[in-house]
Amino acid sequence: MLSFHFSLHSHFYPDHDDTMACTVSFTTEKHYELPRRLEYINGIVTHPSLGKLAIATVKCLKITGRMWFKTNRDFLEIMDEESHELNEFSVALFDEGSNLRTFIIDGGPRSGSGCWGMELGVGDMLYVDDLEVKEEFRHQGVGSLILRKLLTDERIGYRGHAYVWPTPNSSVDSEAAWLARRDTIIAFYRKNGFRRIGFTSFFAYSPDPSHPSRQLTASAEPDPPSKAFETTTTGPALTQDEDRAEYPLHFAIAADKTPLVVQTLRTAYEADHASIRQRHPRTGLLPIHVAAASENVLAIQALLALYAPEPDVDRAALQGDLKDRNNKNGLTPLEILDATMTSRREIMETLVGRWDGYEEAGVRCEYALKRALGERLFSFALGDANMVTEDEYVEKRKWGCTCGMCTDGWLSPRMRLRLSAQAGIQYDMLKTDMDAFTSPHRPVSYLEIIHSTFDYIPPAIRKEIYESFYVGVYTIFYAICQVLETPSTTLSTSTSASPSTSDSVQGPPSSTAPMSMPTPNANATLPTPQTILSKALELDAGAVSFYLSKGGKVEFTLDAVLDMAREQSVLGDGTFEETFDVEEGGGGDILRDDGYTHLPKCANDLRFGGVRQHVGVAGGRDEMEDEDEDEEDEEDEEEDGEDEDEHDF
Structure with a gap:
């Protein structure tokens, strides 16, 4: 400042x-x-x-x-x-x-x-x-x-x-x-x-x-909208008690989230219909703005009901108030609500390190305001995707879904494809590069493995890598791809053979084969470690069991998929979007004809942290890199000493 x-x-x-x-x-x-x-x-x-x-x-x-x-x-x-x-x-x-x-x-x-x-x-x-x-x-x-x-x-x-x-x-x-x-x-x-x-x-x-x-x-x-609400008076501002006496509904809505607030609003409306539309001169906020900012669902529902008695008159007034930005924030009630919900999520993710979803009251407020505005509830209208009850909306929106097609409310179709593509690519690369192994009984050093996927396995476990261990790793990548491409809770292995070291192995998409496109399905299979392990054991029980016996975990491979997918997203170098996010028709891109751009966009498309939280996978390699960074920082400090560089101009 x-x-x-x-x-x-x-x-x-x-x-x-x-x-x-x-x-x-x-x-x-x-x-x-x-x-x-x-x-x-x-x-x-x-x-x-x-x-x-x-x-x-x-x-x-x-x-x-x-x-x-x-x-x-x-x-x-x-x-x-x-x-x-x-x-x-x-x-x-x-x-x-x-x-x-x-x-x-x-x-x-x-x-x-x-x-x-x-x-x-x-x-x-x-x-x-x-x-x-x-x-x-x-x-x-x-x-x-x-x-x-x-x-x-x-x-x-x-x-x-x-x-x-x-x-x-x-x-x-x-x-x-x-x-x-x-x-x-x-x-x-x-x-x-x-x-x-x-x-x-x-x-x-x-x-x-x-x-x-x-x-x-x-x-x-x-000038910002707040400029219009600044005072140039030199006298003292109203005290809180004076302000409350002059604008009682604003204070009641902000402070009372019990059923009593409904009666307060009805009583005020009966005494003066204009009271529910009174604008606070210092903030420009209407009662509906205050209700949204406070996530006061009872107040919002009561206010919306009070606009209804005279449809010809109050319908226009309602739409005007719901779209009103004539306040110091320059925001509509729905935008104020979104800012409030977003701020709380970011605080929890930043300070606590964990977000347990939007509060139910806020989501119910959002549902009521969107309905009153006539807005689509979700961005993706497939069948009755936007014809959901309030309770269904609360369930779908809790974890941030805006498309209406997130599995369990948090795994979006685009995130599903992103992770599936990454798992398939890693499997394909590992399966085709077995040159380091000359005998199933002779382990190779970690340094002989050129694939960065092994960086996500703790050093003590990857010290000696046998061929079966290696096959177990890429089998789990294949299992992740298979689970993510499964459109329902029933897994099927009839379309592909189990991975092994033989040349007859059929895997997920390679660089020369088109990748199958996940169909938007909110009930599709979730990539939990348990589900992935079950699928991997079906594919190659021997190799996967050997990997597990050496201390390996499904979580290591999931960590690699999530981290690499994030690195290749717009949050990293953007190579995924350069490769996959293309318009359909013409050309030879591997996803060009499969409709990737037609998959619904969602607020969860890049929330890798949310996926980690739900599948129970911490950032293993990130933590190891943080330790390396700390060590390098300490070395930098020792070299720099305590002296400051001074420059004159």
Whole structure:
């Protein structure tokens, strides 16, 4: 958070020529825990006539190694550990993998000027945490001087962007004074090329002079919806008791989730029909907005019922209120509800490490609002996919499904295909590469196996690899593929032979054969370790049993499939999408004629962590790599010592 602090100690007032004589220097210090990802940068402006006395300072955090965040999905967690402000910054703009939130770039009502795009999802980040110019040296270009030096320095990094939250953090006498000071700070950053990201409170700077943000004049940048609800009065704000007395329904809905709230709303409506549509002047929120934000399902149901008595009049009013964005958040009731549910999920995933699904009340609120709006409940309309009861909707949506076709509510058709393809590819590669084995009775070293799938097996277990052990591993890959391609709970092995070392083995899709497409089926088989093991034993009981006797587990292979599938998704290098996510018709892509693009899209398509949670597989290799990273970080710290590098400009 940017702040301007005040100092009364000065005996010298430089003019513009004196400012040009100032010296700007920066020091850098690697983060004590994550030296390869985070680095502190401090800048100072000094004047030759003042010696070492600083007339301006800046404090920043450089965030590098973006792929580490995308791989480990720990961006929100690490930013939360750094500071409350960085937590606010990360949650407002990015997901746990540091990917930019969709609403900023989708061209919708929350995208603001639309000058920012996917470029913010890559490259280094330079967060300006604090810029202090002593009061007696302001308005003479000192702040702009140190900021320009910072932004043009190599520290901003490759494809990097600078970020700031321009808001005061010092106390003021009134809200009007606070707003005036904030606007002054915003004007300073706009003057130096920063532009607002969507309608959030955060601004960014692009070093590319041709970037759309650099072509957007400060006067052309739209204000966020909250601007219309800011007060310029100098008097005291209403106390909470005064506010509650004037807007009782807003407070009742937020505080009371019992059946009593229904009677409260009915009583107010009978006294004044307009009461259920009263807008709070400071927030712009209607009672229906408050009910959505509070996930108060009884209040939502009661409010929707109260719009119904006069269909010709109240139907139009209801639709208008359900689509109303005339509030400080610029969100409709359904959008506020979605933001609330998403925020709670991210908090649980980030801080607790486990998300147990959406709360039932929130999902029931969503069902009621979607029905009232006439929206489709799910994105995929197959038969009666969108003709579900409220209880059925709650069951399907609990784990985040938006397509209506996720098996058990969490395994989407596209995720199923992604994992099936990866398991099939690994099986095909392993089965065709048996050159290391010259005898079934002579084990080979792990170093002689060139396949990275064995990295997911603990070192003590993979120390000596017999041919039967090797066959057991790829048989489990084949079993995973078979289970994922099974459209119902009944497994069949009639269409393929069991894997073995013979040349007659028929496996899942190879690089030269088209892959079968999983049919969207919410009741399809789940890839649990138990189901996969049962299938693997059917395919080759001898090899699989030998693998198990040496300490092998199905979970090791599942870990490999999940990790590799994630690495090849858009969360990694994107090679899966380049290969499979193509339009049908023409060409020779292995999935081009099988309708992959016709599979329903779903919010669960990239939730690999959710799949791990449901099948009970932790990230084994990830944990080993984290240990390696820690060891390398310790070595880096020893080499760097405690000294800081200083650079003068």
